[in-house]
Amino acid sequence: MKHNLIAYLSLFLSFLSFKQVYSQNYQPFLADEIYLYETWYTNYDRTDSIKGVYSLRIDSIRVL
Amino acid sequence: MLKAQGGVYYFLSSDGDTFQIQTQAPLQSSWDFNTSRGISASIRSRFEKTFLGITDSVINIGLSNGDSILISKNYGILHVHPFLPIYNAGTHIDYINDRIEGRLNLWGIDELIGENFPSFEEVFDHEIGDKFIKDYTFDGRHNFSYSFFRVLHKYTGLSPDSIGYQMEVERLRYGQTQNAYGYTGHGEYDTLDQYYLRSDWY
Numbered sequence: 628m629k630h631n632l633i634a635y636l637s638l639f640l641s642f643l644s645f646k647q648v649y650s651q652n653y654q655p656f657l658a659d660e661i662y663l664y665e666t667w668y669t670n671y672d673r674t675d676s677i678k679g680v681y682s683l684r685i686d687s688i689r690v691l
Numbered sequence: 692m693l694k695a696q697g698g699v700y701y702f703l704s705s706d707g708d709t710f711q712i713q714t715q716a717p718l719q720s721s722w723d724f725n726t727s728r729g730i731s732a733s734i735r736s737r738f739e740k741t742f743l744g745i746t747d748s749v750i751n752i753g754l755s756n757g758d759s760i761l762i763s764k765n766y767g768i769l770h771v772h773p774f775l776p777i778y779n780a781g782t783h784i785d786y787i788n789d790r791i792e793g794r795l796n797l798w799g800i801d802e803l804i805g806e807n808f809p810s811f812e813e814v815f816d817h818e819i820g821d822k823f824i825k826d827y828t829f830d831g832r833h834n835f836s837y838s839f840f841r842v843l844h845k846y847t848g849l850s851p852d853s854i855g856y857q858m859e860v861e862r863l864r865y866g867q868t869q870n871a872y873g874y875t876g877h878g879e880y881d882t883l884d885q886y887y888l889r890s891d892w893y
Contacts, residue, residue, distance in 0.1 A: 653714035653750050655700055656692065657767045662808045663795035665773075680798050682808050691695040 660684045704775050714750065714762060724754055725774070731755045742769055743797065743805045766804055769797045811892040815854045817842045825860075834866035843882070852889040857882065 664678045693701040698715030710725050716734050724732035735753040739746055740763065747763040754760070754772075761770035773793050776785040786793040799805025819842050826838035839861045846855035863878040 652698060653748075653762045653764050654698075655712055655714070655762055655768050657765070658800045658803065661767065661800050662798040662805070663768075663771070664798040665793060665795050678798075680808060681795065685692050688692050688694060691693055 656685055656688075659688075706775075708775070710774060712752065712760070712762075721755075728756075732760075735759070740769070743799070745804065766797065766800065771795050811887075811889045812854070814892070815887045817845070817856055819843065819845060833872065834864065836862065836864045838862050839878075840885075846884075849886075853886050855884060855886045858885050 661683050662680055663683055664680045666676050667679050669675045669677055693703065695701065698713060700712045700714070702710040702712070704710070708725065708727055711722060711732075712724075713722050713732070713734070716722060718734050718736070721731045721733040724730045732752050732754050735751045737748065737750050740749040740761070742763070745766075747765050749761050749763045749769065752760040752762065758772040759770065760768065760772070763769050771794075773784075773786045773795060776783045784793075797805060799807055801807060821842045823840055824837055825840045826836075828836050841859045841861075842856050843859055844857040846857070849855055860881045860883055861878045862881070866872065
């Protein structure tokens with residue numbers, strides 16, 4: 628009985644950790660505006676570069 | 692952006708294109724990322740990644756055209772390819788149709804992570820003596836023209852929404868002379884007032 632309880636508890640904990648991994652809600656945007664950069668090479672052999680920064684804004688968010 | 696159930700996001704572009712991102716799809720199962728271009732996507736892996744000084748859980752979405760998207764759990768997009776043309780410095784940069792290599796990485800999110808976008812005051816903060824090329828044109832053949840600017844004076848007492856400078860401008864043309872290519876003439880000098888307006892800035 629004691630062993631069964633431990634087995635059930637172990638199964639339950641595994642289920643919880645499984646749920647935790649697969650219910651992770653990755654969202655592309657957690658803010659209306661984010662900044663992204665791109666590397667621009669400034670010479671032909673690509674040894675010098677600068678970073679160009681873009682602002683990316685989401686116009687609207689609708690939940691279906 | 693449309694947010695649907697189950698971690699599904701649709702991005703609708705101004706020209707009517709739709710891009711679909713799924714964040715909770717099982718590993719390796721694919722979906723149509725963009726039907727008009729025939730690109731499919733699948734989540735290839737989930738892993739821990741360190742970026743901008745922090746470590747977070749990240750999913751790697753692989754696309755059938757060879758690109759990939761990285762999305763972190765707490766900060767969103769880390770890595771993405773520009774799928775639509777970007778209007779920059781008066782030029783349309785079309786990454787897909789013009790086959791330009793391009794990769795956008797997260798630079799920052801206000802009050803959350805990384806660095807801020809430069810402000811109006813930071814961008815137009817010139818010093819007397821600063822030199823730069825501001826105008827550049829190319830006729831599509833062999834002729835270029837450049838405008839070299841040098842800051843002579845900074846105007847003070849303007850409204851907070853404008854920044855003004857007096858500048859010397861030298862216009863030079865590079866192109867075909869009688870027998871060879873080179874700068875044509877010694878350039879034309881001019882002095883002008885340049886005002887930047889906050890309303891023109893982003």
